[in-house]
Amino acid sequence: MEKFVIKGGKALFGEINVSGAKNAAVAILPATLLAKDVFVIENVPDIRDINSMLQILEEMGAKVNYITRSTVRIDTRHIDSKAVPYELTKNLRASYYLIGALLGMYSNAKVAMPGGCNFGGVRPIDLHLKGFSALGAVISTEGGMIMAKAPGLVGASIYFDKVSVGATINVMLAAVKARGVTVLENAAREPHIVDLANFLNLMGANIKGAGTDVIKIEGVSDLHGCDYSIIPDQIEAGTYMVAAAATQGDLTIKNVIPKHLEPISAKLRECGAIVEEYDDAIRVYATGRLHGCNIKTMPHPGFPTDMQPQFTVLLALCEGISIVTDSVWDNRFRYVDQLTRMGAQIQIEGKAAIVQGSAVLKGAPVRADDLRAGAAMIIAGLCAKGTTEIEDIIHIDRGYEDVIPKLTAVGATIARREFPDDNSVAKRA
Numbered sequence: 001m002e003k004f005v006i007k008g009g010k011a012l013f014g015e016i017n018v019s020g021a022k023n024a025a026v027a028i029l030p031a032t033l034l035a036k037d038v039f040v041i042e043n044v045p046d047i048r049d050i051n052s053m054l055q056i057l058e059e060m061g062a063k064v065n066y067i068t069r070s071t072v073r074i075d076t077r078h079i080d081s082k083a084v085p086y087e088l089t090k091n092l093r094a095s096y097y098l099i100g101a102l103l104g105m106y107s108n109a110k111v112a113m114p115g116g117c118n119f120g121g122v123r124p125i126d127l128h129l130k131g132f133s134a135l136g137a138v139i140s141t142e143g144g145m146i147m148a149k150a151p152g153l154v155g156a157s158i159y160f161d162k163v164s165v166g167a168t169i170n171v172m173l174a175a176v177k178a179r180g181v182t183v184l185e186n187a188a189r190e191p192h193i194v195d196l197a198n199f200l201n202l203m204g205a206n207i208k209g210a211g212t213d214v215i216k217i218e219g220v221s222d223l224h225g226c227d228y229s230i231i232p233d234q235i236e237a238g239t240y241m242v243a244a245a246a247t248q249g250d251l252t253i254k255n256v257i258p259k260h261l262e263p264i265s266a267k268l269r270e271c272g273a274i275v276e277e278y279d280d281a282i283r284v285y286a287t288g289r290l291h292g293c294n295i296k297t298m299p300h301p302g303f304p305t306d307m308q309p310q311f312t313v314l315l316a317l318c319e320g321i322s323i324v325t326d327s328v329w330d331n332r333f334r335y336v337d338q339l340t341r342m343g344a345q346i347q348i349e350g351k352a353a354i355v356q357g358s359a360v361l362k363g364a365p366v367r368a369d370d371l372r373a374g375a376a377m378i379i380a381g382l383c384a385k386g387t388t389e390i391e392d393i394i395h396i397d398r399g400y401e402d403v404i405p406k407l408t409a410v411g412a413t414i415a416r417r418e419f420p421d422d423n424s425v426a427k428r429a
């Protein structure tokens, strides 16, 4: 079993380059199925989720070649199989975007129920399916597979009763080639939704309003290949911003869009950290003890739920009491058990965590329960006295490119090590 081993207590100083956005890439790669053509996509992060998605495309008949480590050429002209390989999709949450893309291209999709990050609660996809139905698809499920079929999709007005990133993206993928106009109301506004819309428009789609809560899609009959560069990862950048403040260090985080980071910057400033914005970089440093603040996660442009676990670590170290409320996910505090093993004082009350600040964190064996929980454990380990061992790092590898070299370059003592399986936290707990 591989673990991350961190010797904590060192402030981070220097520069970190952010990779391409995972959540944009997992939508843009399946979107290439909407045309039989050649694409060159830059700023593709080299992480597990993306490698799985590329492997799925390859098994479906696409030719995938790396021009550089982050630039991929995808040739979909000879896609010979509409069947999505089950083994690869079942561990990848975003595999459900293949339903939207295949439905959009062939009016027919059969994809395994999505796996991937489980925050401890249910992750429904009813809104995705309602959207497909509104476009004329008939949905059925059998043996862990979702089947969607339509004689031909027809544009419709769709009101989402909950703001959903996944449903907005998936229905957009299905609707680009539908006959007539589709209007998505109460749509999600995340930067990766705008990125996907820009990509689809470059392919020849006609999408207006992405980034607002009303998206209008005028169906087109043909789409073509294009060259595109994926936006930087908002959450990877935010994770390093919080690491800078939590370790009382000074990091300049490069290849970012500062506008996308505003909800995180605002909260860091509220805690007393200094945040300086440049054209495509952001500098975060702390000059003294920080104080707590309250956080409530919301859909974009609110504070991102994917930054909630990392920020909670910072708040555990700040002076005073902070309340963290997650209004996006019902049960996203599972990681708190691991933080309390390190000395954090946090109580869960329903959808909120009450964080008693000024904790002195001590290194401990902990587990990465999911991707962002894993990022939180890294930040906690960097701030803790002594050694922290993080297991289940497979979750972290899903979403953070080169996390070890990036952190080592700014002064962290962190390494990936192989351990015998019987040494697991889960077994000792």
Ligand code: UD1
Residues within 6 Å of the ligand: 023, 026, 093, 094, 122, 123, 124, 125, 126, 127, 128, 129, 162, 163, 164, 165, 166, 167, 188, 305, 306, 328, 329, 330
């Ligand atoms: C995406 C992100 C995830 C992030 C989340 C919220 C990707 C690959 N993942 O997940 O990291 O935490 O946005 O920013 O981009 N819901 C329903 N029915 C549905 C769909 C969602 O009730 O059909 C609910 C969910 O249970 C949740 C809320 O809507 O409470 C938001 O979920 P959604 O925005 O869809 O998250 P994902 O797209 O799964």
